Amino acid sequence: MVSPVDLLRRLVATDSRSPGALARPVAPDTITEETLCALIEEWLGELGFVCERQYPAPHRPQLLAQRCPYPGRPTLAFSAHFDTVGTEGMTVPPFAGELRDGRLYGRGACDTKGSHTAMLLALARLCQDPLPLNLMFIGTCAEESGVEGAPLLGLGDTPPDAVIIGEPTGNRLVTGHKGYLWMELAVHGRAAHGSTPEAGDNAIYRMAEVIQWLRHLAETELGQKRRADFTPQTLAVTVVAGGNKVNIIPDQCRIQTDIRLFPGTDTAAFVRDLIARIKAEIGQTVEVLSLHGGNGFGAIPNSPLWRAMAAALAAAGRDTAATTVNYCSDAGAFAGFGIDTVIFGPGDIRQAHGPTEFLELAELEAAIPLLTATAHAFAEADTPRSPYA
Ligand SMILES: [Zn+2]
Numbered sequence: 001m002v003s004p005v006d007l008l009r010r011l012v013a014t015d016s017r018s019p020g021a022l023a024r025p026v027a028p029d030t031i032t033e034e035t036l037c038a039l040i041e042e043w044l045g046e047l048g049f050v051c052e053r054q055y056p057a058p059h060r061p062q063l064l065a066q067r068c069p070y071p072g073r074p075t076l077a078f079s080a081h082f083d084t085v086g087t088e089g090m091t092v093p094p095f096a097g098e099l100r101d102g103r104l105y106g107r108g109a110c111d112t113k114g115s116h117t118a119m120l121l122a123l124a125r126l127c128q129d130p131l132p133l134n135l136m137f138i139g140t141c142a143e144e145s146g147v148e149g150a151p152l153l154g155l156g157d158t159p160p161d162a163v164i165i166g167e168p169t170g171n172r173l174v175t176g177h178k179g180y181l182w183m184e185l186a187v188h189g190r191a192a193h194g195s196t197p198e199a200g201d202n203a204i205y206r207m208a209e210v211i212q213w214l215r216h217l218a219e220t221e222l223g224q225k226r227r228a229d230f231t232p233q234t235l236a237v238t239v240v241a242g243g244n245k246v247n248i249i250p251d252q253c254r255i256q257t258d259i260r261l262f263p264g265t266d267t268a269a270f271v272r273d274l275i276a277r278i279k280a281e282i283g284q285t286v287e288v289l290s291l292h293g294g295n296g297f298g299a300i301p302n303s304p305l306w307r308a309m310a311a312a313l314a315a316a317g318r319d320t321a322a323t324t325v326n327y328c329s330d331a332g333a334f335a336g337f338g339i340d341t342v343i344f345g346p347g348d349i350r351q352a353h354g355p356t357e358f359l360e361l362a363e364l365e366a367a368i369p370l371l372t373a374t375a376h377a378f379a380e381a382d383t384p385r386s387p388y389a
Contacts, residue, residue, distance in 0.1 A: 009097035011113040012106035018083040018144040022057040033082035033141040037061040056152040063139035077136035078119040080166035081143030084108035091355045103358040111352035114359040115166025115345035122371035133379035147294035150333035162305035162340040165331045168347030176324035179296030181259040184289040191251040200249030207253035263296025295332025303340045312373035
């Protein structure tokens with residue numbers, strides 16, 4: 001069988017940079033998730049998986065691969081996103097898979113082709129030595145553009161009972177992350193000649209008040225709320241744009257905000273409340289131009305999969321403590337489907353998206369038996385179907 005390093009190098013060499021949001025049309029010959037999906041589909045087909053592609057948008061595939069020979073037995077899925085971020089600013093060759101000091105360098109090596117590699121090799125081992133367990137692999141698209149693909153998966157009548165989301169966790173068990181909310185907001189004013197500001201209504205001044213109010217909210221009640229195991233909630237104004245010309249009083253100003261909220265937050269209610277409070281407290285009318293979000297994720301404590309992974313980590317002499325991470329992932333979507341979900345994979349998130357992205361090969365090699373041992377523990381637990389049911 002191919003070695004972990006050779007498979008990882010092959011996946012890194014298979015350019016799968018995100019072409020952007022799902023809503024953005026893909027021009028002919030643009031790189032998408034397509035080639036990597038085909039490669040993984042071929043790998044799984046040879047292992048006897050039945051593969052189905054789903055296209056939430058043209059040229060943006062998601063892969064549902066199933067090997068389910070045991071009716072009535074639980075199904076364990078591995079899932080990882082196909083897309084990577086771009087290569088701008090990289091100082092190592094992005095697709096060459098250079099090896100140095102026990103590391104493989106390249107875009108996606110850490111996020112998240114290391115997880116793909118560990119999962120594909122673990123599945124190959126599990127197929128050689130079959131357990132009374134049904135197996136699935138789910139590849140997603142458009143994760144890097146804001147966790148867009150996974151929520152659109154059609155899992156049909158037989159969704160998996162449990163899913164491990166492959167992201168760089170340093171081979172630790174991750175059971176939660178915050179959700180995110182990206183908003184574009186506008187305030188409107190009235191244009192006038194720049195020499196007679198009193199005749200207009202300056203939208204930038206109005207928005208300046210809104211920005212100060214948001215900053216105060218971030219530094220007080222939003223950011224000071226504490227929840228065990230999670231880093232504080234955040235809100236940042238990240239883009240501001242307003243006005244048209246130096247001698248015209250601006251009639252509009254727009255901002256974008258990046259907000260990270262604890263899992264379980266009703267984001268629609270959060271936004272409604274935010275807009276109402278801005279009106280009530282500082283008298284500004286704010287229009288929500290766009291809204292995009294990804295679910296937070298909080299695993300069911302001691303779920304069957306959580307216990308199986310903790311058992312696998314314990315058997316390998318590793319830290320079994322569950323932890324949470326700052327980044328968002330497909331896990332929120334799968335947990336939202338009612339599936340027992342955890343996040344696990346080789347690599348350090350600090351390397352992800354960076355100019356010298358790499359993966360420690362020792363971590364990759366350690367991840368494979370941890371995944372197979374988790375599958376064994378999950379199968380042996382005679383897991384009841386979905387713990388959420
Ligand atoms: Zn990722």
